[in-house]
Amino acid sequence: xxxxxxxxxxxxxxxxxxxxxxxxxxxxxxxxxxxxxxxxxxxxxxxxxxxxxxxxxxxxxxxxxxxxxxxxxxxxxxxxxxxxxxxxxxxxxxxxxxxxxxxxxxxxxxxxxxxxxxxxxxxxxxxxxxxxxxxxxxxxxxxxxxxxxxxxxxxxxxxxxxxxxxxxxxxxxxxxxxxxxxxxxxxxxxxxxxxxxxxxxxxxxxxxxxxxxxxxxxxxxxxxxxxxx
Ligand code: NAP
Numbered sequence: 001x002x003x004x005x006x007x008x009x010x011x012x013x014x015x016x017x018x019x020x021x022x023x024x025x026x027x028x029x030x031x032x033x034x035x036x037x038x039x040x041x042x043x044x045x046x047x048x049x050x051x052x053x054x055x056x057x058x059x060x061x062x063x064x065x066x067x068x069x070x071x072x073x074x075x076x077x078x079x080x081x082x083x084x085x086x087x088x089x090x091x092x093x094x095x096x097x098x099x100x101x102x103x104x105x106x107x108x109x110x111x112x113x114x115x116x117x118x119x120x121x122x123x124x125x126x127x128x129x130x131x132x133x134x135x136x137x138x139x140x141x142x143x144x145x146x147x148x149x150x151x152x153x154x155x156x157x158x159x160x161x162x163x164x165x166x167x168x169x170x171x172x173x174x175x176x177x178x179x180x181x182x183x184x185x186x187x188x189x190x191x192x193x194x195x196x197x198x199x200x201x202x203x204x205x206x207x208x209x210x211x212x213x214x215x216x217x218x219x220x221x222x223x224x225x226x227x228x229x
Pocket of ligand 1: 012013014015016017018019037038039042062063064065089090091092093115142143144145196197198199200201202203204205206209
């Protein structure tokens, strides 16, 4: 099919939290927004909220831990829109908050890696050929300071008491993936970044967190719309 003229952006885990706000703010920039979620009802409800604000938003089901789901979704994007300009890998889980590294189970580690790191890799691999067709792409990986090796080893870090070994390591992998993709895509006008949104008031961040989701979305949105240089 002929590609649509407007830029098309895909945000994973966009039914709530930071992802919902990134989706809202990108849609406000006159893009066609593919709001992706793993649960149809919450995905439709979120899309409905944004459509009610006259934004151009479509629901796209994706479970980022499922390769078949990713391939089916990007196939639909190709057929329906013929282009994909922005990918925000936002979906994430933290299921091992209190677990210590010596007690970390294989299944907890595998599940966390599948969602937080392998999903972004598979999505990037699926989307980059579409981006290359237009000579334009922005990939933003929503990462965390908890994945920084400098932070993990720093006894004075404000996060020094945080355990979450699977979550931390998944974000370390995501950071490494970001750098490897950026290196691989140098010179293609497909820019790849990672960002920590801060400690944010969401289901994951909890009620005590100081940053509102709308503020946390600002840097990912800026990275998703970086100029070519
Ligand atoms: P959240 O409110 O818990 O939202 C997480 C989102 O990810 C939900 O939409 C969830 O969908 C989705 N998700 C989880 N597993 C998925 C899967 N397999 N496939 C598709 N979607 C999936 O968390 P948040 O705070 O907005 O987090 C967003 C991102 O920011 C995450 O990558 C997180 O690691 C990162 N981050 C958050 C903070 C913070 O303080 N909140 C700090 C640093 C980094 P369901 O509704 O179906 O569960």
